[in-house]
Structure formats: structure tokens, C-alpha cells
Amino acid sequence: MNTPLRRVGLAMLAMVVLLLANITYIQMVKADDYRADARNQRVRFDEYSRERGKIISSDGKLLATVAQTNDSLRYQRQYPLGAAFAPVTGFYSIRYGPAALERTEKDILDGSDDRLFVRRLSDLITGRDPRGGNIQTTIDSRVQQAAYDAMTKPGTGAAYTGAVVALRPQTGEILAMVSTPSYDPNPLASHSADEQAAAWTAYDKDKTRPMVNRAIQDTYPPGSTFKLVVSAAALEDGMNKDTQLTAANSVQLPGTRTDLENFNGGHCGPGDQQTASLETAIALSCNTAFATLAGQLGPDKLREQAAKFGIGQTDLKIPMGVEESHIGPMPDAAAVFQTGIGQRDVRLTPMQDAMVVAAIANGGTLMRPQLVQKKLAPDLSEMSKFKADEVGKAMSGSNASALRDMMKKSEENTKGNGKVNGLVIASKTGTAEHGKDPKNTPPHAWYVAFAPADNPQIAVAVIVESGGNRGLAATGGLVAASVGRAAINALPGIGGR
Amino acid sequence: MAQPVPVGAGPATATGQGNNSNPAMQPVAPTRRGTELWMLAFAAALVTGALTLVSVNQKQELTIQVLWYGLAFFAVFTIAHLAVRKLAPYADPLILPCVALLHGVGLVMIYRIDLAKTEQAIAKAREYSASAPKQVMWTGISLVLFLAVLWVVKNHRVLAKYGYTAGLVGLVALAMPALLPSSISEVNGAKVWLKLGVFNIQPGEFAKILLMVFFASFLVSKRDLFMVAGRRFLGLELPRARDLGPILVAWGVAIAVLVFEKDLGTSLLIFGIVLAMLYVATERAAWVVIGLTLFIGGALLAFSMFTHVQQRVANWLTPMDKVVYARDGGSYQIAQGLFGLGSGGMAGTGLGAGRPDIVPEAKTDFITAAIGEELGFIGLAAILLVYMLLAMRGLRSAVAVRDSFGKLLGGGLSFAIVMQVFVVVGGVTALIPMTGITAPFLSYGGSSLLANYILIALLLRISDAARRPQTGSRPRPVQQAPLGEASTVMVERPT
Numbered sequence: 001m002n003t004p005l006r007r008v009g010l011a012m013l014a015m016v017v018l019l020l021a022n023i024t025y026i027q028m029v030k031a032d033d034y035r036a037d038a039r040n041q042r043v044r045f046d047e048y049s050r051e052r053g054k055i056i057s058s059d060g061k062l063l064a065t066v067a068q069t070n071d072s073l074r075y076q077r078q079y080p081l082g083a084a085f086a087p088v089t090g091f092y093s094i095r096y097g098p099a100a101l102e103r104t105e106k107d108i109l110d111g112s113d114d115r116l117f118v119r120r121l122s123d124l125i126t127g128r129d130p131r132g133g134n135i136q137t138t139i140d141s142r143v144q145q146a147a148y149d150a151m152t153k154p155g156t157g158a159a160y161t162g163a164v165v166a167l168r169p170q171t172g173e174i175l176a177m178v179s180t181p182s183y184d185p186n187p188l189a190s191h192s193a194d195e196q197a198a199a200w201t202a203y204d205k206d207k208t209r210p211m212v213n214r215a216i217q218d219t220y221p222p223g224s225t226f227k228l229v230v231s232a233a234a235l236e237d238g239m240n241k242d243t244q245l246t247a248a249n250s251v252q253l254p255g256t257r258t259d260l261e262n263f264n265g266g267h268c269g270p271g272d273q274q275t276a277s278l279e280t281a282i283a284l285s286c287n288t289a290f291a292t293l294a295g296q297l298g299p300d301k302l303r304e305q306a307a308k309f310g311i312g313q314t315d316l317k318i319p320m321g322v323e324e325s326h327i328g329p330m331p332d333a334a335a336v337f338q339t340g341i342g343q344r345d346v347r348l349t350p351m352q353d354a355m356v357v358a359a360i361a362n363g364g365t366l367m368r369p370q371l372v373q374k375k376l377a378p379d380l381s382e383m384s385k386f387k388a389d390e391v392g393k394a395m396s397g398s399n400a401s402a403l404r405d406m407m408k409k410s411e412e413n414t415k416g417n418g419k420v421n422g423l424v425i426a427s428k429t430g431t432a433e434h435g436k437d438p439k440n441t442p443p444h445a446w447y448v449a450f451a452p453a454d455n456p457q458i459a460v461a462v463i464v465e466s467g468g469n470r471g472l473a474a475t476g477g478l479v480a481a482s483v484g485r486a487a488i489n490a491l492p493g494i495g496g497r
Numbered sequence: 498m499a500q501p502v503p504v505g506a507g508p509a510t511a512t513g514q515g516n517n518s519n520p521a522m523q524p525v526a527p528t529r530r531g532t533e534l535w536m537l538a539f540a541a542a543l544v545t546g547a548l549t550l551v552s553v554n555q556k557q558e559l560t561i562q563v564l565w566y567g568l569a570f571f572a573v574f575t576i577a578h579l580a581v582r583k584l585a586p587y588a589d590p591l592i593l594p595c596v597a598l599l600h601g602v603g604l605v606m607i608y609r610i611d612l613a614k615t616e617q618a619i620a621k622a623r624e625y626s627a628s629a630p631k632q633v634m635w636t637g638i639s640l641v642l643f644l645a646v647l648w649v650v651k652n653h654r655v656l657a658k659y660g661y662t663a664g665l666v667g668l669v670a671l672a673m674p675a676l677l678p679s680s681i682s683e684v685n686g687a688k689v690w691l692k693l694g695v696f697n698i699q700p701g702e703f704a705k706i707l708l709m710v711f712f713a714s715f716l717v718s719k720r721d722l723f724m725v726a727g728r729r730f731l732g733l734e735l736p737r738a739r740d741l742g743p744i745l746v747a748w749g750v751a752i753a754v755l756v757f758e759k760d761l762g763t764s765l766l767i768f769g770i771v772l773a774m775l776y777v778a779t780e781r782a783a784w785v786v787i788g789l790t791l792f793i794g795g796a797l798l799a800f801s802m803f804t805h806v807q808q809r810v811a812n813w814l815t816p817m818d819k820v821v822y823a824r825d826g827g828s829y830q831i832a833q834g835l836f837g838l839g840s841g842g843m844a845g846t847g848l849g850a851g852r853p854d855i856v857p858e859a860k861t862d863f864i865t866a867a868i869g870e871e872l873g874f875i876g877l878a879a880i881l882l883v884y885m886l887l888a889m890r891g892l893r894s895a896v897a898v899r900d901s902f903g904k905l906l907g908g909g910l911s912f913a914i915v916m917q918v919f920v921v922v923g924g925v926t927a928l929i930p931m932t933g934i935t936a937p938f939l940s941y942g943g944s945s946l947l948a949n950y951i952l953i954a955l956l957l958r959i960s961d962a963a964r965r966p967q968t969g970s971r972p973r974p975v976q977q978a979p980l981g982e983a984s985t986v987m988v989e990r991p992t
Contacts, residue, residue, distance in 0.1 A: 001901060004777040004779075004780045009889065012888055016918075022923070026869075026926055027874035
């Protein structure tokens with residue numbers, strides 16, 4: 001009986017060898033797949049119990065930090081400035097995953113970045129718990145907070161829904177990125193699963209979509225702010241500020257019986273002149289002039305100029321992905337007319353509109369907007385510096401200056417609070433129709449600007465959805481301009497102050 | 498008919514402890530109990546180390562208490578050791594330490610999962626009753642039973658007399674849960690329990706051993722019957738059709754367990770053991786071929802008839818499939834186990850530093866996934882090798898023991914250990930479909946622990962007989978045996 005017993009022994013050996021081979025395959029070959037599977041919560045638990053790095057503003061304010069706890073996760077993620085900065089920081093939820101910078105910079109923040117490898121190794125040897133690196137953002141907390149306050153506490157009436165983006169024109173640094181209504185990221189980072197779930201459900205079900213970052217995830221018809229793009233196309237095409245355009249109260253869209261009117265059906269410029277200069281048309285935001293100008297330039301030149309400003313770019317990352325802005329297909333002449341005043345199928349993110357004014361402010365050179373200033377190791381040594389990234393030349397320097405001068409005139413004709421003596425702003429407003437019944441839907445109010453006009457330090461784009469609290473009477477100047485100026489005025493040192 | 502094979506005919510039969518255990522040269526063979534005690538101390542040290550790691554990683558503190566637990570563990574196994582020293586002095590010295598190590602690692606892992614579950618329960622303001630204290634209680638009961646078996650069964654050959662009784666009791670134990678109403682026999686869909694109010698028992702675990710005793714005695718007494726050659730077919734000597742009875746009965750029992758108790762694991766285990774024992778008894782591969790054919794037929798039948806079998810197969814083949822993963826009775830558990838194993842990787846997260854509690858049933862069927870996660874490939878491979886060592890020591894005793902019944906029972910018991918490990922670890926690692934069975938000594942569960950300690954007591958008894966120097970007590974001392982412990986009952990098929 002010993003021979004079969006030995007053969008059974010061999011069979012037993014074979015079974016164990018099979019098991020060993022299989023666990024080798026699972027734990028060595030397939031390990032990374034299993035580790036990285038989205039359904040594997042362990043990775044997040046692991047990160048969660050690590051001391052995650054901080055997110056700070058360029059002026060040193062803590063936007064995201066950690067506090068020690070007594071539970072097994074050991075560190076509680078905190079967002080001291082809460083909802084105002086949520087579009088920048090995002091949140092860090094064990095259940096719903098990270099968002100915004102918490103997601104895009106996760107390798108640095110949780111310390112798994114390759115550049116932190118040596119440090120992790122030394123932590124392993126010295127027995128110190130590995131820590132994450134820190135992210136310094138380009139955000140100026142004062143501008144961000146001022147813009148958020150202006151949107152949520154507009155002086156009178158209800159809070160605004162919309163977005164504010166502020167850029168440094170020369171570098172593309174994002175000084176502020178506000179989206180309202182916002183959400184408090186703190187409960188989403190709670191260690192209580194129930195609290196997380198409750199907060200998530202509340203935000204997710206909220207019709208005002210507080211977790212959407214309107215500045216980069218939503219696109220809107222830009223309305224009259226798009227006239228800047230059309231003007232740039234005109235200037236690049238050889239026109240100048242004195243080029244005469246129609247001053248008619250209304251024009252018929254080619255091939256239709258639909259009339260396109262100036263705001264309130266008014267005349268463009270003084271008296272009963274048949275024409276108005278480009279400068280006047282910008283200053284008074286004349287629709288008939290820009291509709292015909294767009295028709296004159298044709299769809300190709302418009303599209304080309306729009307592309308130079310970045311419209312239609314699909315892969316813009318700040319490092320969060322920015323929704324694609326587009327000018328629309330412009331299938332017929334009527335569509336080209338409507339495109340000329342930023343209606344029809346033109347859709348821009350607030351970030352894109354800010355890029356347009358920032359490029360004008362920067363002598364026509366478009367910079368890629370960026371949110372991360374520096375990546376810092378756990379001991380605050382610099383791992384990477386900010387590098388300005390030039391996208392391209394949107395227009396010539398002289399044309400940019402010409403457009404700037406026209407925008408100064410526009411600012412003079414713009415109402416709203418927040419004008420400061422001695423600070424010259426170049427701006428353009430927009431009042432964009434939208435919805436199924438545009439005439440009876442409160443329009444989106446836009447304001448794009450940069451200041452000081454002759455030495456720009458900040459470029460802003462503001463959108464207040466559906467007229468804010470002014471209803472049908474809303475205009476860019478009435479509603480959005482004061483928000484934009486509040487953001488501009490909050491920048492330290494602006495206008496020699 | 499049977500003719501004794503000349504002992505020591507070749508090196509292959511020299512399977513004893515080496516030359517120094519040759520009773521002819523050395524009347525008093527070393528008992529090697531000292532080795533056993535040292536190895537037990539080594540196992541206790543490893544287990545204490547494991548407990549220390551859990552304590553440091555989970556509670557961020559280290560207290561002297563850990564040392565007391567370690568010493569208590571060592572003390573308990575010292576009692577077992579002393580009993581073996583007294584009752585089975587020539588038993589294999591590595592069997593008990595292997596068991597101690599597996600059992601200790603299991604206890605530490607159960608305690609470690611308790612900690613995680615308790616924390617979760619506190620966070621949700623719920624009650625959680627810890628498993629580790631219960632398992633410690635079962636450990637105590639198991640040891641008492643272990644000692645009792647060693648005490649009562651002074652000679653394993655006595656068991657052969659009770660073969661049919663064991664078979665009957667075993668069958669009844671196996672069938673009982675199926676016959677009883679679900680209210681006292683069903684837990685989580687498997688109808689394998691006997692709920693006795695205070696505690697629950699899985700009679701199938703004990704049936705496994707009783708049936709092995711029956712088969713060993715049955716096969717030894719009716720051996721010749723199975724060796725009558727029938728027709729030759731494809732180079733195999735097929736048995737006569739009328740001799741197929743026993744294997745068909747075993748097959749029928751396995752199928753019945755599968756159908757009425759939904760217990761794939763026990764079904765597979767029992768059938769595999771019967772097949773192995775039949776092969777050992779008859780030395781005829783034909784039985785294995787017939788058995789495997791029957792098994793494949795039964796498996797295909799079960800697959801086509803039962804949705805829960807189809808689900809298990811889907812869970813096994815495509816555990817990561819989104820639909821399979823998400824559905825009720827789907828692959829969630831297996832996938833989570835694989836995630837755990839993958840996250841553990843080569844070296845593991847460290848004891849107490851992983852999240853094995855995410856996997857459902859981490860204390861019982863999936864405890865090897867928990868070990869693979871926290872101790873990594875290295876730890877899990879080590880555990881598998883300890884099982885292998887344990888089974889190989891058992892098998893070695895079976896080879897060395899002099900009587901056919903002992904050989905067959907020892908071989909069956911040893912094979913049962915590896916077979917069970919193969920079924921459970923293979924299931925957890927998606928090598929074979931998951932069948933729901935405990936890992937011997939590691940998993941939480943009283944019945945499994947009790948049954949396996951009985952199994953070990955029997956193995957020790959057989960190995961004691963194998964290595965015990967022959968005295969006048971043997972009915973017919975074989976004088977011509979120069980290697981005393983080598984087999985003297987090797988029997989060739991009559992030609």
C-alpha cells in the first residue's frame with residue numbers, strides 16, 4: 001500500500017504547488033490591477049490614514065489641512081475656509097472619492113508621487129509615518145473671498161448663481177475661481193459614513209447643483225462679451241477703432257424675417273447718423289453693428305480668431321479639466337449675425353471668457369490658466385515651481401492696445417457699484433439671452449474686465465445666471481459689474497494702493 | 498494469497514526516522530518529545546510576535562499583556578505536549594507544533610478582525626460580540642477532546658472493529674441537517690447546521706472523520722473484492738460492474754449533500770477522500786478514472802440543474818465582471834478577497850495594518866484571504882507549507898505504520914487536510930469555484946476545530962504506532978525485518 005500512498009503524497013504536493021502558483025499569480029502578477037480597482041476601498045483607507053498634505057493659497061492661507069483624531073483613520077481632513085474655496089480644493093471623501101485639486105494632485109497630497117519616493121524610503125527606515133506633500137495654489141484668498149462674498153451677499157436681494165474667474169494676465173495664474181451656490185466640503189470628509197452620505201445626498205439632490213464648478217464645468221452664451229472676440233477679428237483683419245459700422249436700430253437677419261435689435265431697440269451712438277465707429281459700437285454694445293460686422297468678416301475669420309483665444313480647445317487642464325467652449329457651426333448667414341453678438345450656438349465657460357480678456361490685457365498673448373503655484377515636499381522644500389505657459393498670440397500688441405482703449409470707453413458707460421477713483425478699468429458687459437423663451441427669461445449677466453487698464457494685474461470674468469435678483473431688467477452692468485469690481489478691488493496693491 | 502514483501506527491499510521503503518530509529522540496532526528509539534517541545538515554543542514565539550504586531554498596529558501601544566497571552570498559549574500546548582509524552586510517546590514530533598502554529602495564527606487573525614469589527618460597530622452605535630473569546634473557549638474544549646481521544650484510543654486498530662458503526666453514525670450525522678427543518682439547520686443558505694440553542698454544530702465536520710474510519714475498515718476487510726480484475730479498456734483494468742457499488746454509494750452521498758444541504762465543499766471533500774482511499778487500498782488507477790468521470794458527470798448535472806451552482810461558477814470564472822459582482826449571491830465576496838490578496842502583494846501590509854475586515858466572512862471561509870492581505874504572499878505561502886508539512890508528516894506515519902487499516906486511515910486523514918485546504922484556498926483564490934468550507938485550525942468555528950483536533954489525535958496515535966519499537970506485544974513479530982518500522986504488510990495483487 002505504500003506505493004499508492006506515496007502517489008497520493010505526490011498528488012497532495014501537486015495541489016499545494018497549484019495553490020502556490022495561483023497565489024503567486026494573484027499577489028505578484030495581478031496585484032497592481034487588484035490594488036488599483038475602483039471597487040477596492042483599501043487604497044483610499046490607506047491614504048485616508050496617512051497625514052495628507054495641505055492645500056494653501058498663494059498668500060499663505062490654509063485651504064485644506066488635517067487635524068489628528070483618535071479613531072483608526074488618525075487624520076481628519078478639514079477645509080477651514082469652507083464653501084468659498086470648495087471649487088478650488090474640492091473634497092476628500094472616503095466614500096465618494098476625491099474631487100478637484102484633491103483629485104488631480106492626489107499623488108503629491110497622499111505622498112505616493114514618485115518624487116517623494118526617497119523620502120518615503122527614509123520614513124520607512126526611521127519609522128516615521130509617511131506624510132503627503134503640500135500644494136500651494138495660485139489663488140489669492142482675498143480676491144477669492146471678495147468675489148464669493150459679492151456673489152453670495154450682493155447687497156440687496158437674493159444671492160447670485162454663477163461664477164467668477166480672476167486671472168493674472170501675464171502668467172495665467174488663477175487668482176480666484178468662484179462658483180455659487182457652493183457647498184461645504186467638510187461633512188463630505190467626515191469619518192462618519194452616515195454624515196458623508198447625508199451631505200452627499202443633500203448636495204447631489206439640490207437643484208442648484210452646488211457641487212458643479214460653474215467656472216469650468218458649465219458653458220453659457222457669452223452675449224455681448226463675445227463682441228471682444230469679433231472686434232479682435234476685425235482689428236486683425238485690418239480695421240481700426242474708426243471703422244464705420246451700421247448704427248441702425250435693427251437689422252433683418254439675412255434669409256429670414258426676424259429682426260435683430262439693439263438693446264432696448266435703441267440707436268447706436270448719438271443723433272441720427274447712419275454709421276457708428278467700432279469704438280462707439282463697443283462702448284455702447286451695439287448689436288446691429290456687431291451682427292453686420294460678423295457677417296462682413298464671415299464665419300472662417302470668426303472661428304479662426306475664436307480658436308486663437310482658446311475657444312474649441314478640448315484638453316485644457318488647470319489641472320482640472322475645463323469644459324470645451326465653442327463658437328458653434330454657423331450654418332447660414334443669420335447664424336453668423338447672431339454669433340457676432342455672442343448668441344445662437346456660442347457657448348463659453350467663464351474660464352474661457354476670462355482667458356479672452358486676459359489675452360487682451362497681456363498685449364494679445366494668451367497664457368494657459370493654472371491653479372497650482374508650487375508643489376512642496378512634506379518638509380516644505382520645493383518640488384516644482386510655477387512655470388508660465390504661453391498658449392499663443394491671439395492678436396497683435398497694437399491691436400490689443402486699441403481694443404483695451406475701446407474697453408475703457410465701455411467701462412465709462414457701465415453702471416454698477418465698485419468704481420474706485422484712480423483705478424482705470426477696461427471692461428465689457430454682456431446680457432445674454434437664453435432658454436426656450438428668451439424674451440421672457442431673465443438674461444445671464446456678464447462682466448469681463450481687467451485693471452489697471454494700462455498695467456493690468458488682474459483680469460476677471462463674472463457671470464450671474466438668469467439676472468441674479470433683478471429678473472428681466474437685469475443687465476451685465478447692473479448685476480455682474482459690481483461683482484467683478486469687488487474682485488478687482490480686493491487684489492492687494494492694485495492701482496498703486 | 499498475500500505474501501509479505503521483503504522488508505528493506507529498496508530505499509523507497511526506508512521512510513522511518515533514519516538509521517537512529519532502527520530498533521534492531523538501538524532498542525530504545527528516541528521519542529523526540531524534546532524536539533516537539535522546542536518546536537512548540539518556537540510556534541508560541543511566532544504567535545506571540547504576531548499578536549504583538551496586531552497590538553502595535555491596531556492600538557498603537559504595546560503592553561505586557563501580550564506576553565501573558567503568549568505564555569498562556571504556550572502553556573495550553575504544553576499540556577497537549579505532556580499528554581502526548583505520556584500517551585503517545587513515539588508520535589511524530591512536528592505534527593503538534595504545526596497545528597499549534599496554524600491555530601495560533603488563526604486566533605490572532607480572528608482577534609484582529611474582532612478589533613476592526615468592534616470599531617465599526619462602535620462607529621455605528623451597534624453591538625458586536627467578539628469571536629476570539631469564543632474561539633478560545635472552543636480551543637479549550639478541543640484540547641479536552643484531543644486528550645480524551647488519545648486516552649481512549651490506545652491503539653488505532655481498535656477503531657477498525659467499529660467501522661460499520663462509525664459509518665452509520667457518520668451518515669446519520671451527515672444527513673441530519675438535511676432531514677431536520679430549516680429552522681434548526683440552515684444558516685446563510687447552507688443547511689449544514691445543528692442549532693443547539695447555546696451553540697451551533699456542523700455535524701458534517703465530524704461525519705468526515707467517522708466516514709474515513711468506516712472506509713478504512715471497510716476497504717481493508719473487503720480489499721480483495723476491489724482487486725478482482727474485470728475487462729481491460731484503454732490499458733486500464735476496469736473493475737467488474739458489480740464491484741462499483743461502494744463508489745456509487747459514495748458518489749450518491751456526495752450528490753445528496755450537495756442537493757439537500759447546498760454544501761458543495763463537504764460534498765467535494767468527502768468524494769475526494771473516498772477516491773484517494775479507494776486508490777490507496779486497491780492501487781488501481783481505474784478507480785480514480787471512474788471516480789473523476791462520475792465527479793465530472795455529477796458536476797455537469799449539478800451545473801445544469803441548480804442556479805446556485807451556476808452562480809458559483811460565474812463567480813469563479815468572472816469575479817470582476819460588473820454584473821456578476823453586483824448581483825445578489827454574486828462575486829462581491831471573492832472579488833473583495835482578491836482585492837485583499839492583491840493589496841497584500843508580496844510582503845503584505847503587516848499584521849493589523851490592512852483591512853481584511855472588508856471581506857465578508859473573513860474570520861471563517863476567507864481567513865486565508867485575510868492572511869494573504871496582511872502577511873502577503875510570503876505569509877500565505879508559509880501557511881500553505883505548514884499545512885503541507887503537517888500532512889506530509891501524517892502521510893509518512895501512514896507509510897511507516899505496519900497495519901493496513903492504519904495506513905489507509907492515516908493516508909485518508911492526511912489527504913483530508915490538504916484536500917480541505919485546496920478546496921478552501923482554491924476557492925478563495927478563484928482557482929476553483931468557491932464552495933464554503935473552513936480552513937483547518939485557522940478558521941473561526943467550533944465544529945471545525947473540534948473535528949480537526951480529533952483528526953490530529955488519530956494521526957498522532959497512528960504515528961506513535963509507526964515509530965514505537967516493536968515489543969512482544971505484537972501478535973506475530975517479524976524477525977527478519979532489519980528495518981523494523983518499514984512496512985511488513987505490503988501486499989501485491991495476486992497474479
